[in-house]
Amino acid sequence: MKKVRVIYDPILRKEVKPVTVFSNELKELSEEMLLVMHKNIGMGLAANQLGENKNLLVVEYRPVKDDKDSRPIPPMALCNARIIKSSQETNTKIEGCLSLPGLELLVTRPSGVTIEAQDLTGKPVTIKAKGLLARILQHEVDHLDGILFTDHAQGVKNIRNYNWANIVFFGSDEFSAEVLSGLISSGLNVVAVVTETDKRAGRGDNTVAPLVKKLANKLEIPVIQPENKEEITSVLKQLNPDLVVLASYGKILPEEALEIPTYGALNVHPSLLPKYRGATPLQSALLAGEKETGVTIMKMNKGVDTGEIVSQTTTQISSEDTFISL
Template structure:
């Protein structure tokens, strides 16, 4: 028997009555008790282990030497079939509940202090149980399960983040977009137990190895950082950490399917596009290049495909006329961080409405250095979008003689392309006016020079 967790359809199934009381039923009940004890639980319903039967088991033998358990009552081992509540007490109380199928969560739930339950035992004989206190709460919780109801369906303060700090999160990310999403998680007080990022990268003209931005941010707040090189190493590290949830934002590598199956609650990806549009590595640049008027952020539950998972949450935002890759990245990282923080409670509580992506998908490509060269046959608006989208990488450039000239900033002015800041290969960035002053004769030899303002 395998314990089912949130978003498994069995947890939302109203299970069938038990009609056959035989040795097989007794065996299943014993196996359920074994699963329950292995997870240190006090109750379990059959659909939590994939059985379509109105069968529940529970037992509590508190450890009186444990200060957290010494005041708990002893609840005898009980196995019930076809249990239903015939009477609720008018008096109610609100206390925190948890569930084996939603590990790491405790939320306040109001329930009756006492109940009367009618059921059948493993021999099919009718039994009546009158329970109070914790015993009554366990019965209500497990009978809810047999009706496809989770305790989070009844929880108060569902969106209060403090109730989710028990969920262990491992964060995958590497760049500045990742860093802002990570900051959102830690600022909210959520339990980010580790960061997994790409290895150090060459930086500057000397090519000195430098940690990626995410590594520096995590180290500064004393969150452990791992930099696995291979897929097998990723799987090994994650298995050792055993998180409840993985959150990924701009990690830079594709996670293999076996890694996605390790976290209890799966993996959420914060992707800066309105999926299914602009799947892949360059959604921000691609949206600007295409002249989109709007884009957004999607939080999705990852699957084996590239950005093909079910949508958990999505929000849109305008792309302003002078938007650059850097301004859009910084803006959407903040939007994505806020969306994720809003989404996590609903998702972990099993209340999110997951939606399959539509069929109108588009795929982005990774850019190479040569892809930044300007085609001067294109319109001014296309070239302007290219300049705004591809800075800093791979950069937009043309040639003066045999030297590359990077176009760092430009604008459309009076219907023409006006360059603002440029950088000749091996030199510092200068204004276009200063560059023209120093290279007037060379520029006159270039056919493209006459096409700009």
């Protein structure tokens, strides 16, 4: 079963392609969308929320016992839906979104809308909706246009800054420390730093702490130094963060651990992936005589630097540059 894409996924900000082929595969996709929607206790779902570049949405609402004001909404699947008319009357209600789990905000929308669309066979349909159905349809049509409900929400400034999210940071070296400093200076909420264990250095029992640990102690952020994959998973289960950010941690996170954060895990990697995966990307770029390098942010999966790229930025390499200067 497909997983719901979350806030930082680029497909959520792209206008999807129209459906032109009305096949059994389309019907199967709509059925899977309904299953995923109900599994996540939703009322509507757009295809791009499952990573599908198709103008397809599904809706169904089964009232809970405490909801005496709403009527059931039967399951429906709409292709190429567009709003052709909106009422002048508006109302303001709390909305949530499966792509921003746990977040609820007040959103003002027209009380009624008229939708033109096609069903799963390609037959044109017109829907005049009001109340809850109108709100759900507007929310899902927005998704298909690359719009999130936070774009309409009241008091959204802090949401756009992401400073509401609890972040656990994984890192060890100088590059990690730079990334951690950037997160903190941006006002983000790093609740804990996970780093490698202290290393023995020289003779005797002297140990050297990772640079990230020294910075975290200075910033008064709790530091955790798990010794194995089981401890990493246990730590994340206890912290239950919204997001994991990793930069040069030195270990591969177990797949089970990657499933724990609400919004998944992001890896900040100092190269223009897919070039120079692994632990020494800057050195490799210099040895190869590259004219530019950069930083890639990707979603983490069980592979090594193989996740979907979220963002990249580039910088030129001068003849005087070294690993340290880069």
